[in-house]
Amino acid sequence: MLAELKGLNEECGVFGIWGHPEASQITYxxxxxxxxxxxxxxGIVSTDGEKLVAVKGEGLVNEVFGNGRLQELGxxxxxxxxxxxxxxxxxxxxxxxxxxxxSQSGSLALAHxxxxxNANALKHQLETMGSILQTTSDTEVLAHLIKxxxxxxxxxxxxxxxxxxxxxxxxxxxxxxxxxxxxxPNGLRPLSLGKLNDAYxxxxxxxxxxxxxxxxxxxxxxxxxxIIDNGGLHSERFTLHTQRAMCxxxxxxxxxxxxxxxxxxxxxxRKSLGKxxxxxxxxxxxxxxxxxxxxxxxxxGYAELSGIPYELGxxxxxxxxxxxxxxxxxxxxxxxxxxxxxxxxxxxxxxVVMVDDSIVRGTTSRRIVKMLRDAGAxxxxxxxxxxxxxxxxxxxxxxxxHEELIASSHSVEExxxxxxxxxxxxxxxxxxxxxxxxxxxxxxxxQCMACFTGKYPTEIFPDxxxxxxxx
Numbered sequence: 001m002l003a004e005l006k007g008l009n010e011e012c013g014v015f016g017i018w019g020h021p022e023a024s025q026i027t028y029x030x031x032x033x034x035x036x037x038x039x040x041x042x043g044i045v046s047t048d049g050e051k052l053v054a055v056k057g058e059g060l061v062n063e064v065f066g067n068g069r070l071q072e073l074g075x076x077x078x079x080x081x082x083x084x085x086x087x088x089x090x091x092x093x094x095x096x097x098x099x100x101x102x103s104q105s106g107s108l109a110l111a112h113x114x115x116x117x118n119a120n121a122l123k124h125q126l127e128t129m130g131s132i133l134q135t136t137s138d139t140e141v142l143a144h145l146i147k148x149x150x151x152x153x154x155x156x157x158x159x160x161x162x163x164x165x166x167x168x169x170x171x172x173x174x175x176x177x178x179x180x181x182x183x184x185p186n187g188l189r190p191l192s193l194g195k196l197n198d199a200y201x202x203x204x205x206x207x208x209x210x211x212x213x214x215x216x217x218x219x220x221x222x223x224x225x226x227i228i229d230n231g232g233l234h235s236e237r238f239t240l241h242t243q244r245a246m247c248x249x250x251x252x253x254x255x256x257x258x259x260x261x262x263x264x265x266x267x268x269x270r271k272s273l274g275k276x277x278x279x280x281x282x283x284x285x286x287x288x289x290x291x292x293x294x295x296x297x298x299x300x301g302y303a304e305l306s307g308i309p310y311e312l313g314x315x316x317x318x319x320x321x322x323x324x325x326x327x328x329x330x331x332x333x334x335x336x337x338x339x340x341x342x343x344x345x346x347x348x349x350x351x352v353v354m355v356d357d358s359i360v361r362g363t364t365s366r367r368i369v370k371m372l373r374d375a376g377a378x379x380x381x382x383x384x385x386x387x388x389x390x391x392x393x394x395x396x397x398x399x400x401x402h403e404e405l406i407a408s409s410h411s412v413e414e415x416x417x418x419x420x421x422x423x424x425x426x427x428x429x430x431x432x433x434x435x436x437x438x439x440x441x442x443x444x445x446x447q448c449m450a451c452f453t454g455k456y457p458t459e460i461f462p463d464x465x466x467x468x469x470x471x
Contacts, residue, residue, distance in 0.1 A: 012084035013037030013204040020199035024073035027081040033211040038083035041096035045109035046076035052107040080172040082111040112139040114168035115396035159238040168395035178229040186245040187222035205259040244446030245457035273385040274301025276435040281425030285351040289313030298385035299355035348376030362406040365419040382421040387452040
């Protein structure tokens, strides 16, 4: 659905390239392809092998790097980039990544996708040891841990620092002479490796490879530290205790349909979710429509299996600016009207199945149901291609607290009444796993289902702060 309207935001995306004479420009285009993962800030740090240069700011990628600012990065041979959401309480230039640190021994740049559940505990520990933190981002913690490690080689200092982190993290770390890539032991966030001529490319999603013309090589493994320098690739492990738990919402909502996650195309996975939903929750209707953009694939799958025609019953206005990406409920509700329009010629006099990917607060769903009724729909049956979101996410997705999650305190029937639908049904947890059909590792399908089931793949610390409260 419309992430900026319903408060369900992926926190960020990362892109890096090593060994290309136009590294900064390639990174710029890579960040454009990841813009859906973060629309409130962007940055690039590049290196020519002797120094690191940073350009970053608040806004969209083209806004940050317009007016010649991209040229400030120089030609370079390597770069890392980042796009992010500045969610409530966490805005400000100082939190825009990549973070760049200088010391007498050299410079270090960091870009991070995810959220550390033990960040507060580590910050307290670092401050008692004399560290002065410059941001409210948990990304900065890694830089201090690396600097304080007693090992001589950077890779050993990085391994030691990573072993102290708990939670979700896909890190890009760059110095004047090398780039390091690290993925948490659960592999909660997607991260892939590609190649562009003789250069190596790393990105949160494979769609970035297609945009810059790179060839996909493989996914980064959980617990892996990949070192890229002028000598090529060097893969090491910072831990052997791994258990894959890829975020289910990457398939359901966040990733672009043309991306592949662990060899599974996102569009294909969403179509399968829609088909499974139709098997579990069939209803008599005249037309199926999806809420743009992320629910279109699921709606097509629902229509294919049910035999009910798929139509564009809702149109998204793509020219409404970020003015409407606002935290206040009043502007969020107004934003629904500005962002979406029902197609009266499609829904008038029809029984409509409205397929959506999730319900967070319920406010946006209620507004869309009302829109369809006002456009003449005789019945509106809402079908959700995921289970009810009952629990907050601590791993880098801006879900709300328990109090704001409508499914945590209301039954499906109560939610149906609140949003004003004739019927409401969610996909079952088992149906979700079966539809995505990730490789079976002998025990699990390697998916994180915590927001649906409350079973978190890592320890959750008492002072863990939700991403939307902190970052």
